[in-house]
Amino acid sequence: LSLSLSLSLSNRFGAGVTDHSIFAALSQHWESEFHKDMKALNVLDPTCLTRVTDYVPEIIAYVERIITNGYAYESNGSVYFDSSAWRGDRGYLAKLRPESVGDLDMLAEGEGKLSGLNTKEKRNQVDFALWKASKTGEPFWESPWGRGRPGWHIECSCMAE
Secondary structure, eight states, X not given: OOHHHHHHHHHHHGGGOOOHHHHHHHHHHHHHXXXXXXXXXTOOOXXXXXXXXXXXXXXXXXXXXXXXXXXXXXXXXXXXXXHHHHHHHHOOOSTTOGGGTTOHHHHXXXXXXHHOTTOTTOSSTTOEEEEEEOOTTSOOBOOTTSSEEEOTTHHHHHHHO
């Protein structure tokens, strides 16, 4: 599946693309291209290859544990990390730089640009998505919060555990 085919499908069907095999084929294409590039650069093959799609049930359970522990909340089918609850117990989340606390420009480099800083779903502007409700035409998995997908970085946390 090429990029031009991907763009063609998007332009032709837009939000009507719901067949997961299309999303899988696109991912597999770019994974293959990545491996070709690495081989051309003489980079050794990985000893272990993981894909987030293989870990969705574990990610859902991981998010449920974070909610149970009082550090996340559900809002309109999405789940957000409650930065206020974390701050009260363990310090601040600030992209590993204490001087970044409250820096909305830095926040906009990641989660903010994707979801908008002024979303009414969040309790706090710096809360970030652990699970996002899928929009029509986006890939989704069933979850206790409805159809959705893992939020930014939760995959790494879960898979690393």
